[in-house]
Amino acid sequence: MSRPSIRAVAFDLDGLMFDTEALFFRVAGEMLAARGKVFTHEMMAAMIGRRAVIAYPALKQIANLPESPEELQAEARRLFFEQIDTAVHPTPGLFVLLQALERHLIPRAVCTSSRREYAERLLNFHGVLAHFSFLLTAEDVVEGKPHPEIYLKAAARLGVEPANLLVLEDSPAGVTAGRAAGAFTVGVPHEHSPAEPLAAANLIIGRLDAPELLALFGVAEA
DSSP states (O other): OOOOOOOEEEEOOBTTTBOHHHHHHHHHHHHHHTTTOOOOHHHHHHHTTSOHHHHHHHHHHHHTOSSOHHHHHHHHHHHHHHHHHHHOOBOTTHHHHHHHHHHTTOOEEEEOSSOHHHHHHHHHHTTOGGGSSEEEOGGGOSSOTTSTHHHHHHHHHHTSOGGGEEEEESSHHHHHHHHHHTOEEEEOOBTTBOSGGGTTSSEEOSSTTOHHHHGGGTOOOO
């Protein structure tokens, strides 16, 4: 694989920078267990990487739940935020990658399907927001992932062509969005988003400080 010319990087948020998907899987499991049901990986796959307006109707339909999507979202949000400050952690290699990009003056943005209030809280709590030029959220787009809108907007604001943007994603919807935008897209699988559905990515790595990722920027970490 020839090395692409990368001039900026766009990070997804949930599951990519923080292990929030593990907490959500547990919260959703508690919600469905209280209803005599099981939260499955099929349900998770239908929700991961997508905006709430898509994710919760999918949960309602697949799980055959009587509550409205809005009611399900409110309950999940309450349970999630009760635990977020203690149960969520940065993913392996995040700070190594951020420091390497900063040393090499490569601009960075966050592009998430989550809402701004939540994203800013998470990034600020872990002292990460200042590492990025800007944050694009669900409120900033008309079409959510897998549509490429958010990454096209990120490239424009970063002042680079999409082909010179590297997108980091952990979900199939996010990988599809990055590729559709024309960006070099890297998939980072985890327990709740396996590698196989990310196969459309240009590169799949195990963690954010993987040598093959750092090599794309001409970076060699000790």
